[in-house]
Amino acid sequence: MSEQPEPARSFEAGLEELDSIVRQMESGDLPLERALDLFERGMKLSEECRKQLEDAETRVEQLVRRGDKVVPEPFGLEK
Helix, strand or coil: CCCCCCCCCCHHHHHHHHHHHHHHHHHCCCCHHHHHHHHHHHHHHHHHHHHHHHHHHHHHHHHCEECCEECCCCCCCCC
């Protein structure tokens, strides 16, 4: 039985699922195997969300305008 790749989820859906996992793990009422499964899933979700944030940051950098030109600029730097 081969694993099918999961469909891409929105950033918000990923955060919501990650929040649910954290709440379940914080309850402390989980068998060890279930806790490990949730931890593994949480790590995958965390990586997916991080990647989506990096992609969004790149898009913002590409869209910053200076006069009539679009000039790449690091995201989040205050002037």
